[in-house]
Amino acid sequence: MYLTREQEKMLRGDYGWATAKAMEIIVKVGEALGADELVEIVHAHVSGISYSTIGRYGLEFIRDLARGGGKARVFTTVNPGCIDYSGYSSIIDNSLFEFQRLIDEALRKMEFKPVYTCIPYFYRPPTPGEHLAWGESSAVIFANSVYGGFTNREGGPVALAAALTGYTYKAGLHVVENRVGEVEIRVCASTSSTHIGALGLWIGENIKSIPYVRGLNYYSLDDIKNLLASAAASGNHALIVIEGVTPRNTFKLDLVERVEVDAKMLEGYMGGECHGTSILGYIGCPHTSPRELLYITRLLKKYGKPRRGKLLVTMPAEFARIYRDLILELKAMGVDIAAGTCPVVSRFRGGFDCIITNSGKALFYLKRIYKTNIKLAGVEAIVRHLGGA
Amino acid sequence: MVHRGRVKPVIPGSCNGDVVLVDSYISFFAEVNPDTGCLVAPSELCFRDAVLVFRGTRGSTVAPYIIYALRRNNTAPRCILVAEAEPMLIAGCVLAEIPLYVVEDYEGLVTSIRLAKKSAYLEVRGNEVLLYERV
Numbered sequence: 001m002y003l004t005r006e007q008e009k010m011l012r013g014d015y016g017w018a019t020a021k022a023m024e025i026i027v028k029v030g031e032a033l034g035a036d037e038l039v040e041i042v043h044a045h046v047s048g049i050s051y052s053t054i055g056r057y058g059l060e061f062i063r064d065l066a067r068g069g070g071k072a073r074v075f076t077t078v079n080p081g082c083i084d085y086s087g088y089s090s091i092i093d094n095s096l097f098e099f100q101r102l103i104d105e106a107l108r109k110m111e112f113k114p115v116y117t118c119i120p121y122f123y124r125p126p127t128p129g130e131h132l133a134w135g136e137s138s139a140v141i142f143a144n145s146v147y148g149g150f151t152n153r154e155g156g157p158v159a160l161a162a163a164l165t166g167y168t169y170k171a172g173l174h175v176v177e178n179r180v181g182e183v184e185i186r187v188c189a190s191t192s193s194t195h196i197g198a199l200g201l202w203i204g205e206n207i208k209s210i211p212y213v214r215g216l217n218y219y220s221l222d223d224i225k226n227l228l229a230s231a232a233a234s235g236n237h238a239l240i241v242i243e244g245v246t247p248r249n250t251f252k253l254d255l256v257e258r259v260e261v262d263a264k265m266l267e268g269y270m271g272g273e274c275h276g277t278s279i280l281g282y283i284g285c286p287h288t289s290p291r292e293l294l295y296i297t298r299l300l301k302k303y304g305k306p307r308r309g310k311l312l313v314t315m316p317a318e319f320a321r322i323y324r325d326l327i328l329e330l331k332a333m334g335v336d337i338a339a340g341t342c343p344v345v346s347r348f349r350g351g352f353d354c355i356i357t358n359s360g361k362a363l364f365y366l367k368r369i370y371k372t373n374i375k376l377a378g379v380e381a382i383v384r385h386l387g388g389a
Numbered sequence: 390m391v392h393r394g395r396v397k398p399v400i401p402g403s404c405n406g407d408v409v410l411v412d413s414y415i416s417f418f419a420e421v422n423p424d425t426g427c428l429v430a431p432s433e434l435c436f437r438d439a440v441l442v443f444r445g446t447r448g449s450t451v452a453p454y455i456i457y458a459l460r461r462n463n464t465a466p467r468c469i470l471v472a473e474a475e476p477m478l479i480a481g482c483v484l485a486e487i488p489l490y491v492v493e494d495y496e497g498l499v500t501s502i503r504l505a506k507k508s509a510y511l512e513v514r515g516n517e518v519l520l521y522e523r524v
Contacts, residue, residue, distance in 0.1 A: 159450070236414065
């Protein structure tokens with residue numbers, strides 16, 4: 001692989017142990033993928049910072065890099081941790097606080113921006129063609145598909161290494177020739193935003209090459225966020241070209257197959273029936289946008305406080321401060337607020353007989369982690385159901 | 390020998406042992422328990438110290454840390470053979486120093502493993518994969 005003089009110095013250890021280790025990881029992964037050179041990035045987003053998911057060896061890895069003098073060379077944001085940073089939640093278990101604190105200290109020492117969210121594009125939306133090194137599968141696919149940013153699904157340690165060096169390997173989706181939509185998916189009018197999570201899960205499981213999706217003109221950006229996150233969970237997609245959304249010149253089309261998807265095909269992906277006495281409604285996977293928070297508030301005013309179960313809403317850590325009035329209003333209406341975390345990367349204090357969520361990604365992971373019944377429903381249907389209407 | 394095919398070394402290294410086949414895409418996060426070296430879903434197969442053959446990875450980008458934890462817990466497979474290797478899996482194998490190979494005729498290898506009446510033993514020599522049936 002060709003390295004510039006500066007990159008060689010980094011690899012040799014002239015910039016310290018942590019930078020050398022980070023460069024070694026990037027070069028090795030790049031060489032394995034056949035990259036000839038590295039590419040300069042403008043934003044790294046580091047996933048895998050929750051103690052609940054990475055455990056003590058992940059903690060040691062991150063702390064070693066911080067102790068070794070690692071510092072962010074580009075704007076760097078971080079994924080959710082395993083504790084509720086707002087202190088409002090009674091559902092999220094904060095018992096791993098001491099371990100999470102050690103990770104958070106190391107991240108701050110490396111000068112990463114502690115946003116603790118899976119929607120880093122809220123803080124810095126990428127521009128088309130910009131090179132990024134993002135972890136977090138839902139953020140990667142959103143950056144590529146909606147903003148036209150160029151990033152691979154970097155694993156947590158590679159995104160971290162890219163943050164410390166300012167570079168990543170030039171391969172995969174950093175090259176426009178590899179961003180080619182091959183399977184046209186027509187979404188039939190019989191589907192609605194209720195099915196959007198299921199549609200994502202269906203795409204992830206059934207389509208292996210880069211899809212080109214048509215028929216999403218009437219879906220909101222929050223729906224598209226849900227669809228993309230779900231497809232990246234059940235499959236390994238990092239880019240779904242969406243007609244009218246994905247910026248021109250950031251992808252190519254060479255369609256070899258065409259598929260139509262209707263609501264009937266998605267029934268098997270909607271989860272099981274919800275039985276039992278302890279029901280949790282969950283919205284915020286990926287984290288809620290301010291627009292979604294306003295929408296939930298409006299729905300609660302319409303259908304009343306959650307009476308038939310609890311309602312958990314998760315969001316970026318800073319939202320608890322920035323949108324304090326709105327958050328307190330939601331709390332007053334009986335909503336459990338958790339900021340800077342989510343049930344996928346943390347643990348519940350107690351168990352639930354059933355979870356109703358709008359997110360296909362949440363269904364995919366929560367079913368496996370908590371081994372409980374999960375059902376997909378639209379945001380309005382969740383609030384209506386819990387309100388007892 | 391019951392099968393002979395070609396492999397592309399992604400992270401070259403010693404690769405031989407009993408085969409554990411999981412013919413699907415795996416999310417290392419939520420589908421693999423790093424403490425035991427066993428799958429949580431779709432089946433409960435254990436792959437500690439074996440040659441792990443599967444289609445490819447899916448899901449969370451936390452995967453490299455889980456693969457790294459497998460190594461540190463001494464529950465890692467000896468090596469991994471897949472149909473598709475994506476950056477996340479490669480990063481995990483680089484950190485954990487697990488040899489990784491992409492199999493050219495993945496379907497052929499899977500069929501041969503399934504046809505082996507007793508347990509299958511696999512060996513990688515250079516760019517070749519050799520599959521034997523245990524006597």
